[in-house]
Amino acid sequence: MLGTELLPIGEVAHRAGLAPSALRYYERLGLIEAARTSGGQRRYPRSVLRRLAFVRAARHVGLSLDEIKDALATLPEARTPTVADWARLSRAWRARLDDQIAGLTALRDGLTRCIGCGCLSLRSCALSNPGDAAATFGDGAQFLPESLRED
Amino acid sequence: MLGTELLPIGEVAHRAGLAPSALRYYERLGLIEAARTSGGQRRYPRSVLRRLAFVRAARHVGLSLDEIKDALATLPEARTPTVADWARLSRAWRARLDDQIAGLTALRDGLTRCIGCGCLSLRSCALSNPGDAAATFGDGAQFLPESLRED
DNA sequence: CTGCAAGTTAAAGTGAGGTTGAGGTCAAGG
DNA sequence: CCTTGACCTCAACCTCACTTTAACTTGCAG
Numbered sequence: 001m002l003g004t005e006l007l008p009i010g011e012v013a014h015r016a017g018l019a020p021s022a023l024r025y026y027e028r029l030g031l032i033e034a035a036r037t038s039g040g041q042r043r044y045p046r047s048v049l050r051r052l053a054f055v056r057a058a059r060h061v062g063l064s065l066d067e068i069k070d071a072l073a074t075l076p077e078a079r080t081p082t083v084a085d086w087a088r089l090s091r092a093w094r095a096r097l098d099d100q101i102a103g104l105t106a107l108r109d110g111l112t113r114c115i116g117c118g119c120l121s122l123r124s125c126a127l128s129n130p131g132d133a134a135a136t137f138g139d140g141a142q143f144l145p146e147s148l149r150e151d
Numbered sequence: 152m153l154g155t156e157l158l159p160i161g162e163v164a165h166r167a168g169l170a171p172s173a174l175r176y177y178e179r180l181g182l183i184e185a186a187r188t189s190g191g192q193r194r195y196p197r198s199v200l201r202r203l204a205f206v207r208a209a210r211h212v213g214l215s216l217d218e219i220k221d222a223l224a225t226l227p228e229a230r231t232p233t234v235a236d237w238a239r240l241s242r243a244w245r246a247r248l249d250d251q252i253a254g255l256t257a258l259r260d261g262l263t264r265c266i267g268c269g270c271l272s273l274r275s276c277a278l279s280n281p282g283d284a285a286a287t288f289g290d291g292a293q294f295l296p297e298s299l300r301e302d
Numbered sequence: 303c304t305g306c307a308a309g310t311t312a313a314a315g316t317g318a319g320g321t322t323g324a325g326g327t328c329a330a331g332g
Numbered sequence: 333c334c335t336t337g338a339c340c341t342c343a344a345c346c347t348c349a350c351t352t353t354a355a356c357t358t359g360c361a362g
Contacts, residue, residue, distance in 0.1 A: 008359095010308065020309085021351055029349095039358045041309050060258055065349070090262050097259040101252055107211055108248040111241050161338065171339085172321055180319095190328045192339055216319070 006035060006043035016052040023052075031055060031069055061093040062100065157186060157194035167203040174203075182206060182220055212244040213251060 013020040023042075026032050032051055034042035051072065058068045075085050164171040174193075177183050183202055185193035202223065209219045226236050 008309075019351075022349085024310090025350060037309095037358080039309085040311095041358065057262075059349095061262075094259060094262055097255055097262065101255045101259065104248055104252050104255070108245055108252065111208075111212075111245055111248065159338075170321075173319085175341095176320055188328080188339095190339085191341095192328065 004045070006045060007048075009034075009042045009044070012044045012048060012052070015049055017056070018052065026052075026055065026065070029065055029069060031065065031072060058093070061096055063093075063096075155196070157196060158199075160185075160193045160195070163195045163199060163203070166200055168207070169203065177203075177206065177216070180216055180220060182216065182223060209244070212247055214244075214247075 007015075009020045009023055013023055016023075023032065023034075027034060027042075032044075032048055032055075034044050034048070037043055054072065054075075055065075055068055058071060059065075063071070071089055074089075158166075160171045160174055164174055167174075174183065178185060178193075183195075183199055183206075185195050185199070188194055205223065205226075206216075206219055209222060210216075214222070222240055225240075
């Protein structure tokens with residue numbers, strides 16, 4: 001049957017926009033699996049492309065490969081992910097993106113205020129200097145969202 | 152004079168929200184300098200806090216330490232950065248943040264569309280799978296902004 | 303059957319942005 | 333003076349996400 005053809009690593013890598021070495025790496029980490037030919041070469045079912053698509057999308061959203069592995073684990077591997085699976089995960093991603101966007105927006109707006117006041121160039125702008133602010137009037141950044149603080 | 156007191160590294164690190172090791176590292180990279188006691192210990196003028204604030208803020212905006220070094224180089228070290236210096240740099244950062252925000256927003260919106268269609272779970276969602284899309288109808292991601300593509 | 307591109311492995315390398323450890327010194331309070 | 337915590341240097345190590353290298357094998361077109 002044409003539907004069950006298996007793809008070699010180079011083909012999959014090309015179609016997924018990844019290097020073959022990345023696929024081997026993902027396999028070592030347990031993100032994907034491959035069948036083998038009698039000679040030991042990897043052969044992938046087309047479904048791996050879906051899995052890799054998932055990995056790529058998740059990485060864009062900022063998940064680590066470790067987190068992605070966990071997310072993949074919730075999609076029973078034998079089973080084709082349902083629309084519900086996808087909706088659940090993408091809602092979580094959306095929240096993550098919303099957070100990231102909110103954080104950057106807050107930073108940008110704080111920056112815009114600073115352009116007006118010149119405060120960073122002067123003394124202790126809370127945008128950039130949470131530690132020093134702490135020394136004088138409380139603690140933590142005033143403009144930076146939790147997600148962007150590094151302390 | 153009280154105005155010229157010099158701070159030891161631990162104090163500066165604490166106020167800047169960084170580890171002492173990071174300050175030594177920044178010094179090696181040429182981002183900051185320190186005076187030394189006769190015994191060889193670092194002593195920092197308060198102005199280093201401003202410099203570190205700058206570094207922190209720039210890192211939040213996504214600049215590498217190398218880029219930050221270049222940016223710092225345009226602020227003559229002896230001279231207190233003027234409001235104009237700050238405005239110039241923060242305008243550049245703002246553009247960068249605008250790009251980042253736009254990219255994430257585009258990604259989020261693509262994701263939102265996908266929640267409806269379930270396409271990632273099905274075949275070849277351009278959001279997640281630019282490579283496979285290339286195999287079938289052109290090339291490159293359809294939703295992802297340039298800045299977020301990895302190919 | 304041959305030639306050679308594409309595949310295999312394990313281990314080491316990359317680069318950003320630091321941290322950790324060993325071994326030793328300095329500075330300030332009691 | 334003495335202790336003790338903070339500091340010093342240098343080199344090695346860390347995480348993440350891969351890539352590269354070396355030495356070798358497979359698989360398929362001709």
